[in-house]
Amino acid sequence: MVAAPESKTDVFAAIGHPARRRMLDLLIVSDQSVTAIAGHFEMSRPAVSQHLRVLLDAGLVTEQRFGRERRYHLEPANLTLVREWIRTYDQFWDHHLQKLQKHLAKGKKK
Amino acid sequence: MVAAPESKTDVFAAIGHPARRRMLDLLIVSDQSVTAIAGHFEMSRPAVSQHLRVLLDAGLVTEQRFGRERRYHLEPANLTLVREWIRTYDQFWDHHLQKLQKHLAKGKKK
DNA sequence: TTGACAGGTAAGCGACTGCTTACGCATAAT
DNA sequence: ATTATGCGTAAGCAGTCGCTTACCTGTCAA
Numbered sequence: 156m157v158a159a160p161e162s163k164t165d166v167f168a169a170i171g172h173p174a175r176r177r178m179l180d181l182l183i184v185s186d187q188s189v190t191a192i193a194g195h196f197e198m199s200r201p202a203v204s205q206h207l208r209v210l211l212d213a214g215l216v217t218e219q220r221f222g223r224e225r226r227y228h229l230e231p232a233n234l235t236l237v238r239e240w241i242r243t244y245d246q247f248w249d250h251h252l253q254k255l256q257k258h259l260a261k262g263k264k265k
Numbered sequence: 266m267v268a269a270p271e272s273k274t275d276v277f278a279a280i281g282h283p284a285r286r287r288m289l290d291l292l293i294v295s296d297q298s299v300t301a302i303a304g305h306f307e308m309s310r311p312a313v314s315q316h317l318r319v320l321l322d323a324g325l326v327t328e329q330r331f332g333r334e335r336r337y338h339l340e341p342a343n344l345t346l347v348r349e350w351i352r353t354y355d356q357f358w359d360h361h362l363q364k365l366q367k368h369l370a371k372g373k374k375k
Numbered sequence: 376t377t378g379a380c381a382g383g384t385a386a387g388c389g390a391c392t393g394c395t396t397a398c399g400c401a402t403a404a405t
Numbered sequence: 406a407t408t409a410t411g412c413g414t415a416a417g418c419a420g421t422c423g424c425t426t427a428c429c430t431g432t433c434a435a
Contacts, residue, residue, distance in 0.1 A: 171281030172423085176350070183357050189382055202424055204383060223381045223432040231354040238351050240286065244341040245348075247293050282393085299412060312394055314413060333402040333411045377435085384429075392421070397414105404409075 166236050169213035174198070175206050179215060182229040189225060276346050279323035284308070285316050289325060292339040299335060 170176055178192055193203040207227055210216045214233040218225045280286055288302055303313040317337055320326045324343040328335045 165281075165283065167283070167286065168281045171275075171278045173275065173277070174423095176277065180353070183353065190380090198423085199425060200382075201384080201426085205423075208383085225382070229354075229357065231358050234351060234354050237347070238355075241344060241348050241351060243290070243293065244339075244344050247339065248341050284393095300410090308393085309395065310412075311396085311414080315393075318413090335412070378433105379435100380433080381431085382429100383431100385427085386425100387427105388423105388425085390422080390424100393419095395416100395418085397416085399414080400412090402409100402411080405407080 164209055164212040166213045166215065166233055167240075169209050169215060170234075170237065172206070172209075175210055178203075178206060178210065178227075179229060182216060182227060186219075186226040186228045189227070192227065274319055274322040276323045276325065276343055277350075279319050279325060280344075280347065282316070282319075285320055288313075288316060288320065288337075289339060292326060292337060296329075296336040296338045299337070302337065 170179070174196065177195070181187060181192060181195060189204060189207065190200065192207070193200045196203060207216065207218075210227075211218065215230055217228045217230050219228060220226075280289070284306065287305070291297060291302060291305060299314060299317065300310060302317070303310040306313060317326065317328075320337075321328065325340055327338045327340050329338060330336075
């Protein structure tokens with residue numbers, strides 16, 4: 156598998172903070188500079204920087220320098236880990252529904 | 266806003282801890298008592314209890330009493346929040362792939 | 376050059392996490 | 406009625422998180 160070497164931080168932990176999720180959401184629309192991102196939040200710009208660092212360490216974003224700006228870019232590939240983990244539960248859910256259905260089909264018993 | 270009333274804790278934060286994810290994974294197989302779950306971990310049983318509490322507050326598990334036991338049961342419905350959040354990124358990913366494909370198609374002479 | 380702007384990093388601090396041990400309270404077994 | 410078992414809760418504590426302010430470097434503009 157693709158054991159991403161850039162994942163110094165747990166992806167699950169990275170998306171555990173609502174502010175970081177919102178940052179990712181912002182980056183869906185377009186790449187954005189730090190100050191642009193910070194414009195959407197109440198917290199200070201350094202705080203935003205620190206959150207972006209976490210996302211960077213988790214491999215969820217990349218940064219690219221443009222002059223004195225740094226554009227942050229969404230890198231959703233590493234979300235695959237989460238996707239796959241969730242998928243396990245889809246199967247459980249389906250299985251559960253199947254059992255329920257069988258149970259209902261059978262049952263007039265009480 | 267739309268949040269289920271049993272969600273006192275952020276589901277994303279709840280699955281942010283690896284131990285809690287492993288607990289959910291265990292519960293896929295079957296409902297289990299606290300001591301049974303604790304058997305799979307190095308930490309103390311109260312620590313496990315506390316993790317289970319977080320999962321309970323997030324609505325990811327339910328508990329059912331059997332005599333002096335408490336069986337914890339997986340409740341994957343609340344994972345839907347995560348699933349849906351992730352799905353947004355699937356679309357972004359698809360879009361990204363489409364662009365990549367076009368790009369590759371152009372350079373296909375070789 | 377001087378200044379303004381973009382943004383990372385350090386230091387400090389209160390709040391929260393995650394763990395432990397000690398305890399309490401049911402329920403089951405004897 | 407004791408004793409043992411299952412498990413939650415309280416208290417305490419070290420470590421981490423999330424935020425702030427202060428500072429620093431690097432780039433653009435005049």
